Amino acid sequence: MQTNQVIKNIQVSGIRRFDEAISDVPDIIKLTVGEPDLPTPAHVKKAGIEAIRDDFSHYSPLMGFQELQQAASTYFHQKYALNYAPSEILATVGATEAVATALLTILNPGDGVLLPTPSYTSYEPVVEMAHGQVIPIDTTHSGYKLTPAILAAAINQHQADHLKAIILNYPANPTGVTYSQAELAALVTVIKQAGILVISDEIYSELTYEQPHTALATLYPERTITINGLSKSHAMTGWRMGFIMAPQALINEMKKTHQYLVTSTSSISQVAAIEALTNGFDDGPQMRAIYQQRRDYLVSRLSEIGINYLYPAGAFYVFAQVPADFHGTSWQFATELAHAAHVAVIPGSAFGATGEGWFRISYAASQTALRDSMNNLALWRAETMSK
Numbered sequence: 001m002q003t004n005q006v007i008k009n010i011q012v013s014g015i016r017r018f019d020e021a022i023s024d025v026p027d028i029i030k031l032t033v034g035e036p037d038l039p040t041p042a043h044v045k046k047a048g049i050e051a052i053r054d055d056f057s058h059y060s061p062l063m064g065f066q067e068l069q070q071a072a073s074t075y076f077h078q079k080y081a082l083n084y085a086p087s088e089i090l091a092t093v094g095a096t097e098a099v100a101t102a103l104l105t106i107l108n109p110g111d112g113v114l115l116p117t118p119s120y121t122s123y124e125p126v127v128e129m130a131h132g133q134v135i136p137i138d139t140t141h142s143g144y145k146l147t148p149a150i151l152a153a154a155i156n157q158h159q160a161d162h163l164k165a166i167i168l169n170y171p172a173n174p175t176g177v178t179y180s181q182a183e184l185a186a187l188v189t190v191i192k193q194a195g196i197l198v199i200s201d202e203i204y205s206e207l208t209y210e211q212p213h214t215a216l217a218t219l220y221p222e223r224t225i226t227i228n229g230l231s232k233s234h235a236m237t238g239w240r241m242g243f244i245m246a247p248q249a250l251i252n253e254m255k256k257t258h259q260y261l262v263t264s265t266s267s268i269s270q271v272a273a274i275e276a277l278t279n280g281f282d283d284g285p286q287m288r289a290i291y292q293q294r295r296d297y298l299v300s301r302l303s304e305i306g307i308n309y310l311y312p313a314g315a316f317y318v319f320a321q322v323p324a325d326f327h328g329t330s331w332q333f334a335t336e337l338a339h340a341a342h343v344a345v346i347p348g349s350a351f352g353a354t355g356e357g358w359f360r361i362s363y364a365a366s367q368t369a370l371r372d373s374m375n376n377l378a379l380w381r382a383e384t385m386s387k
């Protein structure tokens with residue numbers, strides 16, 4: 001049967017494919033999927049339980065409950081000085097649906113979307129599903145960050161490609177890098193000249209260790225589509241709660257896409273989200289302190305073992321380099337690491353061609369898992385290097 005050609009050409013993400021491929025390895029310590037091991041805060045769970053008892057078993061309004069839109073508006077204003085009216089906030093099925101709804105709404109066939117790489121795995125397939133074209137921007141020679149000069153060059157080079165938008169993600173998955181306010185302001189100068197939209201995926205905004213997070217929409221409110229959610233900040237991946245925040249005219253268009261994809265996100269999760277946003281202002285910072293300790297531990301062990309890495313300023317990943325004495329791809333390296341040392345990480349190639357030669361370690365894992373995995377890695381390196 002002839003099914004859709006675009007879907008035929010895309011694959012389940014390398015993160016999930018690799019994770020599944022090594023799941024049968026006995027005693028495997030998984031530092032793969034980017035999901036908090038910490039529990040959802042107790043007060044949020046309680047709100048979810050009460051929502052079930054109170055029969056929140058019906059559809060919500062398409063945009064989400066008004067009380068949720070109001071709570072999100074206040075929360076994101078207090079956290080990041082964002083100025084979205086409640087009506088400019090759409091509740092989505094995680095940031096995943098937010099990315100899809102945003103791209104499916106703004107793109108016409110053939111439109112170009114700039115994407116700094118290596119990048120999170122969902123952007124490219126969704127651009128393709130929307131019949132747009134991804135224009136990758138290699139950041140490997142600029143510390144895995146976009147610079148105004150590199151961005152201006154890419155925009156110049158692709159004048160003829162119907163440039164519609166750029167996707168930014170910071171703190172970034174998989175590299176853990178983030179941008180300062182001054183760096184963002186310099187990028188915005190170039191973006192403004194080009195007049196393109198920005199899809200700013202700030203799902204890791206609570207997890208910055210060196211400097212406070214600057215929301216892009218504080219610098220470029222007129223054309224920024226902000227994506228955020230509760231998966232990482234409140235350890236709520238399974239609740240599937242995300243948000244798109246954008247100027248009213250754009251949100252009104254996205255509401256239609258959202259309706260025909262999902263109708264609305266779970267009513268129960270929305271009630272829990274109202275609690276998280278209203279009374280969980282400090283939940284994120286408490287978790288951040290735990291991740292920061294783990295990050296510091298992990299990078300000091302990697303340094304000891306002699307593995308190079310990018311210094312992670314945010315999110316909960318370390319992007320590390322496949323050792324030079326390993327002759328093979330990042331996929332082969334991660335496979336061997338899984339089988340020989342029982343440590344599972346994600347091959348860098350899962351994040352695009354520019355991720356080759358690297359691997360991603362998630363430290364959203366217990367201190368015991370981190371300690372054991374680093375001990376195993378150290379032993380394995382010592383054994384392989386002495387051969």
Ligand SMILES: Cc1ncc(COP(=O)(O)O)c(C=O)c1O
Pocket residue numbers: 034093094095096097120169172173201203229230231237241242
């Ligand atoms: C950069 C980025 N965006 C979006 C998502 C999806 O988040 P959600 O669980 O809210 O769908 C992830 C999850 O890992 C991510 O890393």
